[in-house]
Amino acid sequence: MIELKDVLALSSILFAFGIAGVILHRRNLVRLLMCVELILLAVNINFVAFSNSLADISGQIFVFFILTIAAAESAVGLAMIITLYREYKTVDLDKLTELRE
Amino acid sequence: MIENIIFYVISAVTIGSALTTIFARKSVYAIIGMVLAFFSAATLWILLNAEFLAMILIVVYVGAVMVLFLFVVMMTDADTVQNNISKFFIVILSIPTIAFLFELILVTSKTSFKVVDGGGSFDIKSIGTALFTDYVLATEVAAVILLVAIIAAITLPDIKPAKRPEPDFDSELANKANRLRMVAMNSSETEADQ
């Protein structure tokens, strides 16, 4: 039998790595988005674990919706990256400073 | 017992692939790391009696999203971005990360969660029933969001770059003589007008 706390520890590790990755890949938009996906995965694992241990279907439903929204989010996000790239010829966040000036 | 062993192995694989995702030099390796992470997560979900979601995870993420990422990496020069991460910065970052990790694990281990014996096991039918009865409104909204995302994803790259405004030479040529005209007016008339 898998202990709930072990699963939570695993998702905690994924979550912390995800945040660290977002800070680490501050300039590369594509890598940054990947790290966001990692954070979402950690959240999903939590939901599934609690759904199992509490015998409640709501957790799984939530994961279902999160997957849906995350898919939509990556689709739109990647489309935007493509658009940005065509405009500025780069995905470097530090060079996308149009709004700052 | 065998479940536990599988769990630890999967956990190790997940953490390793997550580290790969973060630290890989090339974006393609990072994507492969993510795919591995998703696969191992799906395995974990099967262990947690969520077979349907595990399949969905693989189909949606590995089959669609990660492929999208791959396309994007190929279409852009994502790897050419100068990302000179210094050792110092990694150390700086690792301190709060490890502290955060420590805190999370401390909190989760100190808290006593309610646990139902045997755990919950839900088949596709019960998930479907829940989705189209209790959560039907949320499902509809999610569907609309997906539709919008599809439209956005199709139309966004199609937007032409905006033309930057050309410098206005007319305004540089302007002077007092061709812009301002002095007119003599009878002041009593203006008073009467008012």
Next chain:
Amino acid sequence: MDLAYLVILAPLFAAAITALWGNRLGRKFTHSVTSASVFVALVVSSVLLYKVYILQQAPYYVQMFKWLAISDAIKITIGVHVAPLTTLMMVVVSAVSFCVHIFSIGYMEEDEGYNRFFTYIAFFTFSMLTLVAANNFLQLFIGWEAVGLSSYLLIGFWYSKPSATAASLKAFLVNRVGDMGLVLGVAAIFYTFNTFEFADIFSQIAGDGAQNDINFLGFMISPYEVIAILLFIGAMGKSAQFPLHVWLPDSMEGPTPISALIHAATMVTAGVFMVARLAPVYEQAEFARMFMLTIGTITAISMGFVAIFQYDIKRIVAYSTISQLGYMVIGLGASAYSASIFHLATHAFFKALMFLVAGSVILALHHKQDVRKMGGLRKKMPISFVCAVFAALALVGFPGTSGFFSKELIIEAVQHSGMGEVFYILAMFGVLLTSIYSFRFIFIVFFGKPRMSAEAYDHIHEPAKVVTIPLILLAIPSFLVGALMFNHLILNNALGVAALAQPDNPLAVSISEFSGWGDMLLAVVHHPIALILILVGCGIAWFITRSGEFAEHKSKSVKGILSNGYYLNEIYAVFVVQPVQVIALIAHKAFDNAFIDTVLVNGTAFVIEKSSRLLKKTQTGYVYHYLLAMFIFVVIFGWLAIRSGVTL
């Protein structure tokens, strides 16, 4: 909805309407709305007066709304107390106010602030009626301050005139001194009786008089004395008694109708009214009555002297008002409360009349107020002249006029009060002074040769009918109301002043000889001293004004001291105003400039500027910097949360 509501609400609504839409709807609308509202108040209060006087109905209270309910025992309501005393005051207030409204239509005709003026006087009427109708101290206090506010606004009505704004400020500040006494008095009332309502206080006094003494400045004093004196200090401010009277002469900077309404007939009598309303409390406080008698006598005599030496037509009347208020306070001090209220009512009419006559003269002379430039107006302004004579006769108390009955009663009461013969002699002497200044006013303005240019004299004429009709309207009650009210108010004790029922009350002793107003009139034959004094005063006045030369008084002579009102303003300037100014200067330099401005205000700005320059460096514009900071703080706060035992 009781009828009595209208007394208070009609002027309030009129003031609100004219304040909001007066300028848009025009002058005619403004004066008709306000005058109509005051007329409604007059009619309704007359009906109420008829009910409680003639039909002898028991006093009752009409509650408009409950303002505060602190507990079952202590609740503060706003409403109209319908009793003989209050309804009499309401009738006096609304009647004079109505006449003044009509008069102002003519008087203020050429003024730019026409709508503002009518809004103010309607608001004043509302405030005064609120004060009068109160059955508890808080409503009385609201009305008290509201009349003070309207007085302030109206004295400073011509706000572009520096002297007017200074006078309004002075009136406000001097009244604050008195109001401090009033507030402390109300506090002492609540401390002693645990209620604000008059009726409860009176019943507690009637029940067990034994109350604990109050520790006042280290002395154990009877609570009645403390309350009575504190409240009388409030009354001194409002009713312009001797040390605090300085604002009233200056208040003549306001328009003349205002002087008639507020500074002669109604507001200044609020103090007298309050003391009479609280007669049961004052009956328990012998020292306070002695104090009032002294203050009243000083005021009546000293201000009578000053009035003789004034050259400003309005200041003559103003000092005479203070002097007459002194008489009312003498009456209060001699426990002759109904006599004081009687004098208050008659004085309201004849003094308002006198002011309006002065106003009509001022109007005819194009706003010149110096009596040295007048004279001989008798032939040009016959109506004003006749009215002025009526007012003067009533003022001196010529037998048969309204002033005769009221003032004689007060003097008689002083004689029987047993407070000392000296007060009686001084009160009698005051009659002489009154006679001198009143007849001097008549002689100097209406008799003799005209002291202005012949051309100007030819142009003088009686003002329009809206001005003269109020004069006639006021002249009739000035002459007749005394005899009419004497039987009801005094002999039948219609005001229900309990003190009068006691056989040893001075007023009760003095009226025991009369069975009606005719008796009192005939009594002059046996005691002609007052009449003789009046005639002597008349002669002196004729002698003073005969020469027709009016030099400026030398500032250091006796005349100079009197014409400057004993230099009280200058004394206050040295002993009160200058120390305050020094303190203010120190506060300005040391506290305001050095501490608040430099340290607090500029110091704050300095620190903020420097620290924001420092903080600006952290605003890099890189998202990951913010994210890292956020992350670190989440870790820190998470750690703090865990330390304090937070679990999921």
